């Protein structure tokens with residue numbers, strides 16, 4: 001019997017922060033304020049929130065193209081986040097990465113990723129570093145079910161299992177690989193791959209944050225104690241299109257209509273209402289989150305775009321006087 | 328000064344780097360127990376243990392990815408790709424991940440990873456085990472590319488590569504592994520981005536790197552018989568390359584030949600020639616000539632392979648052409 005590692009109130013606030021942030025991005029994108037592609041994770045927030053409830057800043061994660069929730073739940077600041085996604089010089093990556101490359105190395109967020117599957121071996125390498133350093137830190141690889149078809153996942157499952165790396169593979173299975181149902185793309189299941197590579201596997205309802213938090217607490221606890229790699233498959237729902245602007249005409253009306261029934265925020269709210277939280281409490285949280293997001297968006301809007309003069313910056317580590325490797 | 332083989336110099340550089348910094352780890356196929364296909368990592372697992380020297384599965388993409396993640400988490404991984412040809416399988420991790428992390432994350436950190444890979448022919452290894460693909464990497468912002476031509480440089484450049492905060496592609500010419508040369512007892516790191524004049528001359532400059540440097544020296548000796556005095560510049564570092572050294576040599580000789588084992592078309596030589604034709608135009612008294620491999624996959628048969636790689640004769644004729 002696992003117990004939720006943090007109060008459900010905290011989980012709720014974290015869910016709400018991600019949801020409201022992405023809803024804000026949705027309208028900013030529609031207004032032309034967000035350049036590039038934006039992949040929203042609306043409907044999937046319970047996964048990173050539940051996982052992060054057991055993570056410390058010293059733990060590391062590697063994410064994918066739908067990574068806003070992973071980044072925010074790991075603790076990336078809203079100001080640096082919004083400024084980055086909006087392409088401002090004050091962004092956490094100086095406006096050079098955008099939505100698909102948000103990273104904050106100071107809290108172990110090793111980056112969203114524009115390449116499907118690519119974060120998975122990076123997370124494993126980070127787990128290897130934790131192991132070599134002989135710490136109890138762990139690493140998480142977040143990926144979608146579409147990444148099951150990438151060879152690098154299979155390679156990494158093999159190595160992680162062989163070397164018993166302190167890492168958790170977290171699959172957010174929303175059934176879709178861009179515009180195609182994953183069942184039309186994969187002959188194997190993650191459960192089958194887990195068995196093939198000898199890795200303990202669990203599958204849970206990824207839209208119930210308490211269930212995710214409890215499962216993560218159990219698995220991450222085991223990993224910290226030296227049990228090695230674990231796989232957690234979270235069944236979840238992609239509510240929006242693959243990216244903003246995607247009309248989703250490849251999805252059936254029935255499916256689209258049913259999506260909100262599994263909403264992780266409503267689900268969590270019901271739990272809190274049962275536990276006695278009243279409307280005022282919910283309104284206070286709502287207001288607090290809205291104020292933080294307003295502040296971040298206002299700052300980002302007021303900030304300048306990066307100066308093209310600096311576009312050659314950070315290609316290499318700056319030359320350091322006296323460093324042995326530079327002339 | 329002690330003589331050492333090129334392969335042993337690399338082994339010593341790895342060993343000294345590991346002794347100096349506990350964060351240096353090695354990853355690669357068959358590198359621990361077996362010592363690698365060319366025995367370059369021999370005995371390192373015995374000395375440092377299997378938690379510093381990892382025999383990996385045959386998973387090029389994943390092992391480079393592991394290197395990237397380990398580097399971002401505080402280690403200094405040195406990853407071996409068994410033959411440079413196999414790096415095709417790991418291109419995403421090198422080009423989109425390792426090379427980009429520093430810039431796209433706004434300079435928050437870098438990826439201090441070294442990727443060692445043997446290139447080149449001379450052993451009839453055929454079209455999938457002999458290619459020189461360094462130009463691909465030199466084209467990618469964020470990567471540094473080194474290619475030593477002798478044991479002392481192999482040692483010094485590899486020490487620099489491992490210490491460097493950015494990802495470095497370290498290319499070793501297979502035909503050099505057995506080469507003997509002096510490596511000073513106190514050989515230190517050799518700075519990245521600095522070429523070396525390995526033979527002084529007045530009449531023409533040959534710029535070369537890796538396995539072709541010794542061929543270029545032989546060509547210079549050949550031409551000396553006709554009283555043609557050729558300067559040979561060993562690039563050592565391909566990205567960044569030492570433009571100032573090339574210009575300086577050109578200002579003495581006013582003639583330039585660039586020679587490498589890689590395919591001539593769209594290669595490292597093309598970049599050097601284009602740049603020198605621009606910034607060094609006033610110094611040139613003759614056409615710049617390139618010597619590289621023909622536009623064909625590396626052949627297997629000995630007769631063809633010998634002609635495919637730059638020969639003394641081909642370099643000699645190139646010099647004669649620019650002197651005409």
Ligand SMILES: Cc1ncc(C[n+]2csc(CCOP(=O)(O)OP(=O)(O)O)c2C)c(N)n1
Nearest residue numbers: 066114115116144145146147174176177178
């Ligand atoms: C290597 C690679 N191939 C293709 C793409 C284009 N692409 C981006 S996301 C995606 C689908 C990913 O599906 P999944 O992993 O299930 O994540 P989801 O979008 O469902 O969250 C594709 C094909 C890519 N970015 N990288």
